[in-house]
Every structure is written in structure tokens, then in C-alpha cells.
Amino acid sequence: MTAVEDPTSTTAPEAPANQVGQARLRKEDARLITGATTWTDNMVLPGMLHLSVLRSPVAHARISHLDVSAAQQRPNVVAVYTGQDFAEEQGSIPCAWPVTADMVNPGHPSVAVDQVNHVGEAVAVVVARSRSAAADALEAIDIDYESLPVVLDMEEAVQEGADLVHSHTSSNTSYHFVFDAGEAGTGADTDQAFADAEVTVSRRFVQQRLIPAFMEPRSVVVQPQGDNFTMWSATQIPHVLRVMLAMVTGIPEHKLRVIAPDVGGGFGGKLQVCPEEVLALLIARRLGKPVKWTETRSESLMAAHHGRDQVQFIDVAADREGNLKGLRVRLLAGMGAYLRLITPGVPALGAFMFPGIYKFPAYRFECDGVFTNKVPTDAYRGAGRPEATFAIERIMDELAVELGMDPLELRRKNWINAEEFPFTTVAGLEYDSGDYGAATDQALELVGYDELRAEQQRRRESNDPVQLGIGFSTFTEMCGLAPSRVLGSLSYGAGGWESASIRMLPTGKVEVVTGSTPHGQGHETAWSQIVADQLGVPFEDVEVLHGDTAISPRGMDTYGSRSLVVGGTAVVKAAEKVVAKARRIAAHLLEASEDDLEFTGGTFSVKGTPGTGVGIQEVALAVFAAHNYPEGIEPSIDAEATFDPVNFSFPHGTHICAMEVDTDTGFVKIRKYACVDDVGTIVNPMIVEGQMHGGLAQGISQALYEEAIYDAEGNLTTGTFVDYLLPSAADLPHFDTGNTVHPAPGNPLGAKGVGEAGCIASTPAVVNAALDAVRHLGVTDIRMPLTPERVWRAIHTGGDGGDRATAGTNAYGGASTESTAGVSTDASSLGGDR
């Protein structure tokens, strides 16, 4: 390929080649910075009706009484539907990943029929002429619940005789998934390794529930046209959604078009077939009118899927010199009340990553998927891999303490060395390329390591109330989802390929169609760079089309840091086909043999006679006219390609966090954050850096701020942004980022993926840093997020900081502790202003 890094020509708009590697400014921005966007909620169609969803205020109950007649009489209300109305046609929200043959899937109605299993579950839908009329009518719905015992704690839920979330199942365990390296033939016997070990360390870590909290609330519009339906949705997965909706509703796939217009972030949270999408489609079909549903933020927090939620039991075995001997992991993975699209598969994605970058001879992984009366979990940035990375990077620090070794020395001793790639791990994965030592050395320099250690020493000696700690995370992740055959072997319900096509327009302009649907990543820019290089056309002459099943009919969409690795490669393959087709036409036009042609800078010319060629854009016009082309071929140079990778890619990096801990209050503050990542070949360094920043923010936020908390009755206490804390600019540090580049051997771009790296790597670095600051005070663990109270308690009373109180704050009169389902209280505020 022609890609080389050329930092000198960034601003030359006509530069015909060498786009890959440049920080091209984004094409997407033109509409985003001017407000000329097409968010789904912007859509207005003639006669469009608005949906409002009544949601359960109780976590577990039978619906004993439901009367919607008064709501139906409200002005401007067209219809009110309950679960009974759709019982026969709503089917179940699909689960595409039955991780074991005997996995229990209780089924997931889009609107509850006779029982609710989590707060926020839909129980009725109002259809009205306006958004406000729909919201008003919710208050007129008469519903009573007969309480059932609420199951919230996973460790209690798996006990014998525990109350059941689903009474028709025999336990709260959905599945038991095992990977044993000994049995798989990829490692030694784990029990034996532990029996023989000189040192073992065991820990229990909690991966708290998180909420993806994309900024654009979910929204869906459905327009019925006879027996055809068009759906606009704020989704990451229009292609997957179309297939799944066809299967759920019985609407034939070819009668259904799904469009993801501008989508305001997803982070896995919009990788879903949402109950509200199904309902909007069913209601539009029933009424024959276009409908729109847009969620409020409080609906989003309580009813869109959550992420993480694991209790991790991890044991590591080593000898006294610090050589790793074995790793054992047992997980309780929270499913919530139902299985959604890949709910059970998320922990399975992590199953193979707990060994991290280390050469363990033995490994065993077990996971129980556990039902609770909470909203289902599913993908959230990293999906399974942040959980694995956290556990291994945390316990490496614990083992270092046990052995009295420097945590970095222990890591160096056990990580895969640069010359050992490709390396097959104890989990059976083949890591592709990298150099952990090089990234680490560069990161140490970037952060100013020696200086920080000296300051830490000074603060310790002077008993400074503000202590300093330094934490590492030397991580790798599994990206480029995914080789279809591997997915098949893991019982996933689909493949992992991606599709692209290239259309050469008569004027020489180029349309690139990608099946990887973006929602903020900058595909339009990066794909243009790739195609500009491949075809030798100006960057500006390329338009990237996506997100509409009628325009980009084949695709697997965007998640798992797959877009560039898999989708970008499909674009390269399609471009290669275009060039091959154009070469035949060019040879004909030049009256030369194909073998005598060379293709450089977008021009075919006869070798040895520069300046006598024909440009590929001219070929496009010649093909359009079709007056003069060779016999036996079709007059088109358009092409389509599908790329199915044979292996994952494995970005890696070293992240170093320096953390100040105020031992008087427990307040923690990141002093410095540096990381050096290897994401393979970089197509657009500006976009890569942006992805790193955003990932870091989310990973740090897991460590410090975010937690979905349910109270003892199963109410989501963190039901608004008042209590579900997202950091603002004032709460995050400056990031120093760098790269090493070891191209991925598995794709022609050499790209490894970057979307999830920062989010996966940063969380353990932050927690390790906080612990390093206060370990000399006797602290061995602090549960995430590191609230000031938890840190203070861990310092002053031991333990991991314990549970937080579950009551919401009193802000807005206790807004967050109330159900927002049309409840009115008498909070006696008089024009308050915070």
C-alpha cells in the first residue's frame, strides 16, 4: 500500500496521495458545529404521533390491575397500549449470544404483560398528537402492583433457596461458562499450578454497574408506507437492528429500511435492539401513522442498558522470584432482569483477556451469569475487556506487594517480550505484534517518573496530609471484532465481517459505502483518507455513505474497535478491485497491455513513458459514456468487498497515573496522566488522539465518579445527572499521550483499533495510583468509584471503603429518588435557584 506518514503536507488540499498518517480535519464537523445536524429527534413527518412510555416504579411485582380507559379519554390521545395488546405479536427482545447450550433465557417482552422485573420496565404506551399530551396522559393510567421479593445482590441471588427473579426458572443463574486452559490444551492444569505454588494471592474485586450515558438520548421514528416501514433510530447498529426487527416482528426484512442518521455517541449503549424500537414499529404498523419516541434523560438512565456489574474472584500463583505460575478467575456477572442482544456474551468477551500481557502457564475461567431485578446489562465501551484488564492489573500490584517487588519489575519479568510475537497465550489467543517494554520506557519518560517517585518519598517522610501515588496499567486488548469463525465457535449468532463498496461517478468523484456505521468516530474523514491514497484521488473528491440499509445494504456496524480494522480493510479491498477493473479499461484506452501499466498518483501510464497516462477519474467518465471499452467486460469500475479477519488485533499500551490523595478528606485528584499506546498504523493521528482522550475520560470516570446505585427496593437512586456523576472539564486532568507503532499483521492497513483502549487501560492505573499513595497507611483495596468517603474510610477504618448509602441526594427536592413516571409530590420549593 501507499500509506506513509508525511507530516509536511497536512494542509495541502490537492495532495493526491499520502493521506494516511495525516491529521486531516474532519469532514463531519461542518454540520456539527453549525447545528445543521440530523438527529433522529429532529425528524418531523406529516401526521406524526408521539409515544410516551409508562414505566414501572417497582422492581418486582405482578400487575394486579391496569386500566387505561381514562388515559384514552384525554384530549389528543390517539391510543393507549398495554402488554396485553401486544402479547401475541411482540415476541422477545432477541439475544444473539447463547454462550452455553443450556443457557436460560427467560424471554424479554418489550412491554410487560403481567409481571415487571425491574424499575423502569415499560408497562404501557400512550400515543398522542403531541409530546406533552402523551406525557400528560401517563398520569391518567390506573395501575396496581402486587409486590414480589426483590433480588438485587448477586452473591445472595446464587445461594440455594434464594428468591427468584423469574419464577419459572429453577435458579437465578442463566448460565455457567467455563474456559479451562488445561482442558483446551492451551495450558497446564490450574489446580496443580496452585497446589505447587510458593505464593498465592486472592482478591475479590467489584466492577460496579455503569451507565453508558451517551449524550444524545435514544430516539426512534417509524414511518409506515403500505407494507413498507422506514425506521430512523439513534442506533449504532442499523444493519443488525433491521435483521433482528424482522425476526421479532415478522415484518419481512426487505420491507424494512433502517436509517441511523447523525447519532450522538453510543459507547455500546446503542448497540441494542431496544424495546422502544420494537414498540414504535408495532404501533406504527397498527395505526398506519408515523410515530416518534424520544426518551428523557431520566428514562435513559433507568431503562437503557447498563454495563459492567461483576463480582470478580481472582487468584494468582507465583514463585518467590516473581515468576507467574497460574491464574484462576471466577465471576458473578450481572445480567439484570433479562438478556438483551449480547448481555450474556459480554463477560465471555473478557474471558480470554484476564491473562493480559503475561505468560501464565495455567489458567481457568468460570463465570455465572446472574439474574437480578435491575435493568439488563450489555455492551459498554470495552465490554468484558475493561473488567478483565482491571482484575489482572490490580492483582499484579497486589502480588508485587506480597513479593516485596516493584510492580513494574514484576510486570517486566512476566510479560511477552517483543521478539516472542506472534505469541499464543494460555487462553489460546494469538497476540499479533507489539513491544511492551518500548511503550513502558516511553511512558515513564513522558510522565517524569523519577521526579514523581522522589516527590512521593518527600511527602511520605514529611507526613504530608496530601500523599502521592503512582499507578501502572500495562494492558492489551482484543480488537477488530471479529473473525466470523471464532464468533461461531463461541456460539455468537452472527459473523464479524464488514462490507464496503466504491462507486466511481462520471465526474470522477467517488462514493464510498461502508457497513460500519459511525456515531462520532470520524469514519467519513478516515475512510476518505484511505480511499484518496488507494485511488490517487483528492481527499475532497470522496464522499462516505453509511447508516442506511437502503444505501449501505450490508454491514455489521460499529463496536469493539472494529471499524478501521475490519471496515477500513473492506474499503481497501474494494479500492483494489476498482483499480483492477480500471486498469483493464485504461489499458484499452491507452492501447497498451495491462501488464505494461503502472498506477501511481491516480494515473495509469505505460511504464517508462511518464506523462502519457489516463487518470482513474477519466476512466470513470469513459466508463459512464461506455463508447469505448474492451469486449467481454461490463462497463463499470465500481466494486464491492467484504473482509472477514482471520484473527483479532491486539493494541497495547502502558498507562501511568500520578494521584494525590487528601488523607484528611479522602478526596483524590489526578496530578498527572501519561500513556503510550500501540494501536498499529495510524490513519489520522488527530482522531486517534481524540479517541484516546475520550476513552481515558470514561475509564477514569469509572474509577472515580460513576456508579449506578439501586436502593433496597430496587429503585435506581442515580436516576438523573445530579446523582449519576459524569465529570466535567474541571474534573479531568490534562492527558499526555504518545504512540509506538507496530503495524497489525492481520490487515493491509496495519491498524489495530483505538476506540476502547483508553477506557480499558486507565481504570486500573487510577486505582493502583490511589492505593500506592496510601498503602503505607495500611490500605490494600478501595472499591470503585473512589468516592472521597470510601477513600477516607479505607484510610481510617480499614476495608475497601464499603457500600455507599443508597439514598439519593436531596437536590431538586430529592428528584432522583422518585420515580419520574408521572408522579407528583409536594416538594414545597418557592422558585429555588440552587
Added chain:
Amino acid sequence: MIPAAFAYARPTTVDEALQAIADGGEDVKVLAGGQSLIPVMRLRLAAPETVVDLTRVAELRGVREEGDVLVVGAMTTHSDVLADPLLAQYGQLLVQATETVADRQVRHRGTFGGALAHADPAGDLPAVALALDAEFVLVGPSGRRTVPASEFFVDYLTTALEEGELLVEIRLPKLGSEWGVRYEKFNRVAQAWSIVAVAAAVRREGGRIAEARIGLTNMGSTPLRATATEAALLGADVSLEAVTAAAALAADGTSPSSDLNAQADYRQHLARVLTRRALSAATGL
């Protein structure tokens, strides 16, 4: 979410406002800056029959001096407070606390009087008003009355305002250069409400503390004074030892709530630490 429907009145004078409240039916809400009320209405935690919007009542906005007293109109916005020259000179404690309220946009709309009338114990300004022994001027159908801060804050979101009454102005003592002040706020993210905060004003005479006023935010259902600390500081040396010893009494007699940000004992601990810090800063230690 959209508020439930309501009738709307937009008076331009206090008299008109009182009339609008009287005419508004059973459940009237007074809209000052609306930065808490509108979210509460959007969440439908409040669904008033009538909203009386004071934003056009010009006489309620602004700061003036009357001898040793600063008179702040109830509809003076947080941004007005931050830009006001009189407050810059004599009202630094209020200015410091106001700087920590929410964010720029909210400070543009939100008002001093609205925040006090809302009486959210996590709000930053009630503790300042209490620490300074502010006087609250209320007008209602039966005339005008003045209520001291110690009687204004009655309970959680509850004040001495009677039905039909309006808070029109707040009278604060001028603090001259002999006073040192500090608003010490503790929260988890920048724009959040206080988990605990301490408003401290200390008057020095020579090397001694002649007077100390300490208000506590979010240490109970109303703002509180740290009376034991104030008493311990009276006549004490300006020294770290004296300040530390007095600050250790800051949580005495408090019974703060427990929520996901802090349990009660941790709030009490924070009150002691923050009081020490506020006093150290206010006394220039």
C-alpha cells in the same frame, strides 16, 4: 420531560405579584430564576396550578447600601452578585459562595432570593445568610415584616414564608477589612451541590479573634451555625492550635443526613476539617 400545564402570571411590581399569588388558586409557585423550580416541574415532582414569574419585577433586583447594611434584592442574580462593586467590597463571603454555585449558565438566571427561599440544605447561600445573621424582608397581604435568618430557615425546603408572602430583600451586614472570610466547599464534581461546606467570617483585633461567624451547609435539614466553634474562638489567639481545637467542635449538635455522597459520620468529619481550613484561610494562617 415537559412540565404539567399551569397558568402563568408575569407581574412587574411587588403589588402585582402579591395579587397574582392571591389570585393563583390553591397551588401557586413563585418563579424566581427557575433553576431549581423548572427542573422539578420537568420531572413532575411539582405541578403547580399557577406560576408567578418575578423576572420582570425590576424593583426586586439590585444591591444598595443603607448605612452599615447591604440590601440585596431577592431577584438579584448570582451573576449580578459576582459583578457588584458593593459586594466586592463588603460582601466577599457571599461572593465566594456564589462563585461555587452550579455553573455560568445557571448563575446567569438563578437569584439570591430564589436560592434562599428554596432553602435547599445543600444550597450554598443559606449558610452564608445564616452566618451573617442576615435579615429577610417579607411582604404579604398583611404587610411587611422582617425575619432574622435564625428564624427564616425552618426545615428541609421550608422557610418562614407564609402563604401569599414574598421574599423581597435580604439585609446583610457590611464586612469591612477587619474581617477575613472563606467559603470552603466540598463536592465530588465541579458543578455539583455541596456535600458539606463551611462559610466562615472572622474579625480580628490585634492577635486575637474578636468575633467568628460560621455557617454550615448540608449538615442538617436547614443551614446551621457552628456555635460551639464560634464560642471557642471568642477571644482566642490567632493560631493554628486554637483554630484546630475550635474546629474540632464544628459538628457538635449536628445530625446530618446520609446519602450516596456521604454518610452522617463522614459529613461530621468533613465539617470539622473544612471548618479548620475555612478558619485558617479566613484568619490568614
Added chain:
Amino acid sequence: MTQINVRVDGTSYSDDVEPRTLLVHYLREGLGKVGTVVGCDTSNCGACTVHLDGEAVKSCTVLAVQADGGTVTTIEGIADGGTLHPMQKAFHEMHGLQCGFCTPGMIMASIDLVGDNPDPSDDEVREGIEGNLCRCTGYQNIVRAVQQAAAEMRGTGTASAPAEAVARA
């Protein structure tokens, strides 16, 4: 219904609105000014930020009737014909956005900040936009963008080269 007269992005409008209509809903649904968006219901996220009579406000926490007689500027009204406002340009050049949903509010809040503080430090920018949440960028490039725009608005040219990332590649 209450009649309001309001000037938005240079055009005068006269409409009857329900008193409960939020300014943001009036802008979006009444005037088709869909560049301004709603991201939450507790005034935390700032995505709906517009200027009302010259000050940044969260238009989800202002009633449309309160804007009667006022002047509103949205993200759609800040470019000068075909020329982007320096803040828009800087967000583009510094990669201060990814999904772009928070961007209109972020830009409007940043213009308001620079109006008060023409040369904000890194920390002053971070504090100044504390009322606007972004889930994509980690804020670092937003801070750079605000500082570059501030420099341009002061008339001192660009603060730093946009190609910093290139040098590192």
C-alpha cells in the same frame, strides 16, 4: 396560550405558546431551530445552551414565555454568512468534537466565557465550561479550541498549531 414576540438569530417571531413550553422546545419544535438539542432534564448537561439577551442560559430551564421581548442567539445564528464564528472554527481545527451532540451548547457556553474572560487559562476554561458535559472528547481538545478562539477573538492570531498531533505521529 400566551403570545410572545421574540427575536431569534436575527428574525422576529410572534407566536402563541403554552406557558409550560420550554424555550428549547419552542426553538426546536416551534421554529425548527433543531441545532439546539436537549440532553437531560436537570440542567446538568448544558447541551441546550443558547444566549438570551446576550447571556448564556440553559434553554431547557427557561420558559419560552420568559423570552418574550427578548433576543435569542443559537448555534445557527453565530456564523457571519458563510464565515464561521472563531469558536466554531476553533472547535473544528482543534478537534474539539466527536459525536457533536454537546457541541452547540459547548460552543455557546464558550463564547459567553470568552466574552467575560478574553484570555482564559487552561483552568479557567475548564471551570468556565463546567456546566457542559461531553462524553466523547475528554475535554482536552475543547480547552485548546476555546483558547485558540479566544486568541483569534482578541485579534492575536492562533494560540497553537493545530497539527500538534501530526508531530507526534
